[in-house]
Amino acid sequence: MNKIINTMTKTLQITFLFLISLFAHAQDKDAKDLLNQVTAKIKSYDNIIIDFKYSLNNAKENINQDSKGNVTMKSNQYVLNFMGVTKIFDGKKTYTIVPEDEEVTVSTVNEKDDNAITPSKMLTFFNTGYKCSMDELQDIKGRKIQYVKLVPMNTKDQRKEILLGIDIQTKHIYNLIETGKKGTKTTLTVNSFKTNQPLSKNQFIFVASKYPNYYINKLD
Template sequence: MKNTRLFSLIFFLMTFLTVSAQTEPQAEKMIQDVLKKVKSYDNIQIKFLYILENEAEDIKQETRGGLKLKGEKYLLNLMGTTQLFDGQKIYTIIPEDEEITISKYVPEDDNQLTPSKMLSFFEEGYMYKMDKVENLDGRKIQYIKLIANDENAQMQEALIGIDQMTKHLFNLIQEQDNNTRIEIRIAEFKPNQPLSDNMFSFDASRYPDYYINELD
């Protein structure tokens, strides 16, 4: 399904394989500043853009999404599909198909990386290099290059942009071999919002006519 493939791509963009290489001290300090800021919040609410571009094919697609995080729990909305993680199970709700898929989260399974890692995925296993600085919408964005040390890694390089003033993650950019550029850009960032715990709980009674597919 189109939505499922897009969810998988976004989560894959949030991780690489383990890296052991030399890191530039200035880049590492910026990474640590971002992580310290993220970990200081009780919860986070963001809106983001998923942008796919290929100039040679005259393609540019933008998709808006929203994400609420509280600890490991999250509520993700993207392309009319909702994904909910209550700390134990992942619920993917697709209104268009009136279908819900329920799967158990296994932390040891790298294929189940969740959006709760979205703002801190780069904490371990990366080499950091200082890259370009851009002024975007009046904000100074410092890019850090992430480089995979594994020759078999599907993505060898990516850029993360950091807002120099707020110390927040601004975007993630990955350019593929077919001249396709993929970007996930944070459009709105709100920490410590009044988020109810019920927001991260699944209630089957709200979906009486849906087909529920329990994988585990």
């Protein structure tokens, strides 16, 4: 009898583990499907304009900072305004404009470099290098926000995990919560998300004449 009970117990354990495995796989598939929908939606727009809030918090270091910014994107080109600095990427070079120092830094960016971080990549960074799974579904101000947990595959990555909040109805990113291994938490929340807006022909072109007294620092 004991032998039969032990066999049944082991069978139930194996079955339970198998069901957990199937459930986890289904969750991962659901998460990946949702991320693919977000990517497809982002790529369907001619241009995107985002106003956002950025928060940095570390309880141990007593750090709590909030900043606002905005970014205009078209394909891989962008204009980013954040913390008093403007960055313009025209598809080949990045122009970093710092009014406080009256300086413009010019550098070449290799868009094929996986380590090159750009605003356009921030909307699709989750496609590679992460294990993804469905997290909580929350009701935020009347909007259904589904969170997807992203865990970096690279063990050297200083980020413990990332929670990506996705508006179920629009398939737009609502916010991104990044938790570091040392306790730092950064949150980027999208305040407004506009698409296919009329843009100036010079939207992504650096015009030197606008900065006559600035020092132009060419890195390459």
